Amino acid sequence: MAQKPTLPQGTRDFNPLQVHRRKFILNTIEEVFKKYGFMPLETPAMENLNTLTGKYGDEGDQLLxxxxxxxxxxxxxxxxxxxxxxxxxxxxxxxxxxxxxxxxxxxxxxxxxxxxKGLRYDLTVPFARYVVMNRNEITYPFKRYQMQPVWRADRPQQGRYREFWQCDADVIGSNSLLSEAEFLKIYDEVFTRLEIPVVIKINNRKLLSALAALTGSPEKFMDITIAIDKLDKIGESGVAEELKKCELNESQISQIIKFLSLAQSVAPLKELQQLFVGSTEGLQGCNELKKVFDLLMGLQLQNPVKIDVTLARGLSYYTGAIVEVQCTQGDFMASIGGGGRYDNLTGIFGLPDVSGVGISFGLDRIYLVMENLQKFPDYIKANHTKILFCYFDEPTQAFAFAATAKIREAGIAAEIYPDIVKKIGKQLEYANKLNIPFVGIVGSNEMESGKVVIKNLKEGTQEEMSIEKVIEKLKDNN
RNA sequence: GUGGUUUUAGCUCAGCUGGUUAGAGCGCCUGAUUGUGGUUCAGGAGGUCGCCGGUUCGAGCCCGGUAUUCCACCCCA
Incomplete structure (x- = not known):
């Protein structure tokens, strides 16, 4: 009757080592978030379906x-x-x-x-819901961070899962571009700490919107955005073809291609300003970008921040800045973080005119990148036990148990083999398999002398010493 | 949602044009070693070949369905 258990598609277990490594990433991000004054928030895995639907476009609704x-x-x-x-x-x-x-x-x-009810698709919409529900208790501008799993009924592939973690930080209730600059700095700081080389790309939705207006088909905004987002994948001709499919004419397409040519430009800002002369929205987008860059001038970032006019990002609620972070080394180059400004996300829930801006870190993809680039520190292990106590019978078990407690009191991770087994080899094997560096052996001889035999499993050496000496030795060994 | 791909021992994988009893490495268990792991040596256990159905005298191998893995598209972290 035994049926083979399996996991639902796109979900994974995490073994002890993986959990520690994931926590390493989470802790790094959280430390930086806290340093910038963000406060933690957690929301339920489930939301009412009417909270979630309609926020991510038709495509998104299907993935709920x-x-x-x-x-x-x-x-x-x-x-x-x-x-x-x-x-x-x-x-x-x-x-x-x-x-x-x-x-x-x-x-x-x-x-x-x-x-x-539905499982949350991201952390931004639940956050908006929270803000609206607690609008009177919140002190604005409200800076919150949130690190929790989200679920999408997507088909899994490389770096894409049906359950994955996002680490979000948002500021809501301020439209200062200072926040944008701070978030870019946060990206830079986190990835510097994790030793992942990245490029931080930034764009402004207003430019894309102005571009659509410029071509005379503002209603084609989404089509145009989606098409130019594919530039690095399908090239200029590919984009032109996509646009043709969306029923744009030759002159419109050439206008858009001209815009795209700025993607390679060294100083796109000036050229953009020329392009958008006469478009208030376009110029505003340029000014916002410029302001953010001006603010960044004094900050000394370790990673490059680049204007990328092809950066579109799907989420339909972005209205101003859009950012995305890509690793620049290794096999896995997909986006490992993204964000932007949304001017009216809470509006749907009845709280209009609240501007917010936020970023997200994709924990699972960061993990992939770090594994690929071998950036996890060696000190992260499946367990961090320093010593395992071994013994032979009931009296020595009691002695070893007390010894274990003393070691733990000194703040050192210690274990005692739980069962009385005749063979001490079994206990040593346990320590060896778990990579525990030391064992303490307690037999009748040791009990008499009040000392224990400490064996270094890596070197194979052993010596007899008091518990106090053991504590000293293990502390030195950290 | 669309297309391709994977599934054989605990793990990684062989398995010929369909033909006896399905293999290897690693891991696991026992012993050499009744107070010493890792290393070495000797021996051993372990498989309804993802699942359901079909073709065939005969299916791990061929066909259909389904699940699953990975990859690409759409889209996205």
Whole structure:
């Protein structure tokens, strides 16, 4: 009957070493967040579906994990059917067939009746929800950080999982560009600490929006944005083709290509200003970029910050700056962080005119990069036990147990083998497999002298000494 | 959601055009060593070949379905 257990697609277990390494990354990020005055926040894994839907575009809605209602989750559906309430509904297309059978249902039409909760897709929308719910208790500008898992019903591939962690920091209730500059500095600081070489790319949504207006098709903003985002993948001709598919004409396309040519420019800001002469929005985007760079002048960053006019980023709520961080070394070059400014995220929840800006670190991708570049410090191990006590029988067990306690009191991680086993080799083998550097052996001889034999497993040497000496020795060995 | 790919011992993988009893390395267990791991030597255990169905005298191998791995697209951390 034993069935082979498996994991849901796109999820992973983390073994002890992996957990320690992930925590190393998390701690590094958290330390920096705290240093900049951000305060921690945690929100539930589940949100009401109506909090989540419509915030990430159609594509995003599809990637939401929905949670089935509790109890008889088909009840609502059948009741609606039986009572003929279909007629009263404001949108009949969302409802099941009225012939009393559920045969014609599909997932989309049935969804509102069987699910009202979903797993969070990111940390920004739950944060916006929190701000709106606690608007009167919060001191603005509110700076919060949040490091929790998020879920997307995406198809897994390299660096992409269905459950993964984001580490977000946001400032809400201020539209100062100082925040943008601070966030860039935070990116720089974290990745410097983690020893990951990165390039920090920055752009401004206003430029993209102004570009769309400039071509005379402002409604094609999303299409244009998505197309130019692919520049480094499919090249200029590819972008032009994409744009053609979106029904843009030759002169519009050439205008956009001209804009893209600035991607290679050394000083794109000046050229951008020329391009957007006459566009208030475009010029505003330029000015914002300039201001951020001016602020960064005095900060001495370790990693390059580059204007990248092709940087688009999908999330539909960004309105000002958009940033993205890419590793510049190794096999895995995908984005390991991103963020931007959103002027009206809380508006949907009834709190208009609150500007926010934030960034996110992708823990799992940072892990991949660090593994790839071998940047994890050697001192991170699966366990950090310094010494294992071994013994032979009940009296020596009691003695070893007391000795273990004394070592621990001194602040040193110590273990005692829990079972009385005849062979001491078994206990040594345990220490060896767990990479515990020392064992303390307690037999009747040692008990008499009140000392223990300390063996260095790496060197194979051993000597007899008092517990006090052991503590001294292990402290030196840190 | 679309396309390709993977799945054989605990792990990493061989397995020929379909043909006896499915192999290797590592790991695991026992012993050489009744107070010494790691190293060495000798021996041993372990597999419904992802799952369901089909073709065939005969399937790990061929066909269909399904799950899963990894990769690409869409999109994204």
């Amino acid at each position: 994990f929905k949670v089935l209602n509790s109890g008889n989750y088909l009840k609502n559906l059948t009741e609606y059917n039986n009572k003929g309430l279909l007629e009263e509904s404001r949108d009949k297309t969302l409802l099941p067939s009225s012939d009393g059978s559920l045969n014609n249902l599909n997932a989309k039409t049935a969804l509102p009746y069987i699910s009202e």
